[in-house]
Amino acid sequence: MKKYWNIGYKLAGIGIVLYVIIYGLQVKMPFNPIWGQSSRNLFLHVPMWFSEVVVMTISVVWSVILLRKLDPDRERKGNPMLDDAKARSAAEVGIIFNIIGLITGILWSRVTWGENIPSSEFSAWWVWDPIQVSALLSLLIYLGYFLLRSSFSEPEQRARIAAVYNIFAYATLIPLFFILPRMLPGLHPTAEQKMVKYDGSSYQLLLIAILGFSLIATWIWELRSRYAVLEERIQEHEAEQDYVSQSSVS
Amino acid sequence: MTYMIPIFTLLQDHQKSFLFASEKINTVMTVALVIFGGLLAYMIFSGIKVGRLEKKMDELENNA
Numbered sequence: 010m011k012k013y014w015n016i017g018y019k020l021a022g023i024g025i026v027l028y029v030i031i032y033g034l035q036v037k038m039p040f041n042p043i044w045g046q047s048s049r050n051l052f053l054h055v056p057m058w059f060s061e062v063v064v065m066t067i068s069v070v071w072s073v074i075l076l077r078k079l080d081p082d083r084e085r086k087g088n089p090m091l092d093d094a095k096a097r098s099a100a101e102v103g104i105i106f107n108i109i110g111l112i113t114g115i116l117w118s119r120v121t122w123g124e125n126i127p128s129s130e131f132s133a134w135w136v137w138d139p140i141q142v143s144a145l146l147s148l149l150i151y152l153g154y155f156l157l158r159s160s161f162s163e164p165e166q167r168a169r170i171a172a173v174y175n176i177f178a179y180a181t182l183i184p185l186f187f188i189l190p191r192m193l194p195g196l197h198p199t200a201e202q203k204m205v206k207y208d209g210s211s212y213q214l215l216l217i218a219i220l221g222f223s224l225i226a227t228w229i230w231e232l233r234s235r236y237a238v239l240e241e242r243i244q245e246h247e248a249e250q251d252y253v254s255q256s257s258v259s
Numbered sequence: 260m261t262y263m264i265p266i267f268t269l270l271q272d273h274q275k276s277f278l279f280a281s282e283k284i285n286t287v288m289t290v291a292l293v294i295f296g297g298l299l300a301y302m303i304f305s306g307i308k309v310g311r312l313e314k315k316m317d318e319l320e321n322n323a
Contacts, residue, residue, distance in 0.1 A: 030291065034287070044283070045282045045283035045284075046281070046282040046283050046284040046286075046287060047283035047284075047286045047287060049284075049287045050286065050287050050290050053287070053290050053291055053294055054290060057294070105297070105298075105301055108297075109293060109294055109297050109298070112293050112297075113290040113293055113294060116278065116286055116289055116290055116293070117286060117290065119278055119286075120278050120279055120283045120286045124279070128276070225298065228302075229298065229301065229302055229305070232302060232305045232306060232309060233305055235309050236305055236308050236309045236312060239309065239312040239313060239316055240312060242316065243312060243315060243316055243319065246316070246319045246320075247319070250319075
């Protein structure tokens with residue numbers, strides 16, 4: 010059953026994303042002279058942020074599981090380092106989606122907000138819009154997660170401190186992505202404006218695109234976590250072999 | 260006169276930079292290329308690394 014589920018969600022992700030690309034180029038979009046045909050970027054750019062939130066949620070869930078396992082009052086079951094590997098790999102995938110979201114956003118803003126500004130000027134590419142800045146801040150916060158990890162050599166201590174940081178980093182995503190942009194004036198249309206502009210089929214297609222890209226993000230996380238877990242198991246195996254060979258010598 | 264409209268559009272497109280051409284549809288194509296290029300490259304790269312590690316793990320288990 011698990012095997013079918015594993016294949017099923019990946020196939021569903023591919024199917025949905027293909028549908029979004031084909032239908033997204035044909036669906037009737039609301040007319041906007043500044044956006045032109047670039048408004049179809051909505052089905053590609055916006056799902057990047059939702060996919061990031063999905064994988065960061067996976068990351069924080071594994072961090073909580075790890076902290077529960079490291080609790081000295083509980084009986085330890087399984088290797089907690091494998092949970093740390095899963096949390097770390099999800100954060101890595103989230104960063105990839107964040108970077109892609111930033112690049113695609115920059116390209117889209119170039120032909121809309123920066124349309125009349127020469128390419129040589131910085132403001133043609135980056136306008137310090139609150140949502141842009143929030144996205145950049147979230148990237149920096151999660152880069153801090155990896156920077157923090159690299160400063161500890163003891164694996165269990167690194168896993169524990171990184172898990173706590175991860176929970177706080179995830180908590181900042183909510184105000185950065187969902188609260189601050191609605192409170193501050195900016196160039197991005199707010200959720201209410203979007204719902205009025207993108208009515209009917211285009212709005213439904215956006216929701217379908219979010220689902221499709223989130224499934225793809227989960228697939229990538231599964232692949233990355235397989236890599237991280239294997240790395241952890243190989244290290245464990247090598248350490249065991251070293252211990253056996255050392256004890257046989259002595 | 261109707262045939263003049265696409266020609267006029269094409270001429271205008273020719274003067275525009277790549278991202279702005281064809282009513283900005285090129286931006287959508289570029290965004291799609293960045294997303295799928297980036298994600299595919301990342302998946303292939305990860306897949307190759309997973310394959311290598313799985314091979315190494317098998318070797319370690321066989322030796323043990």
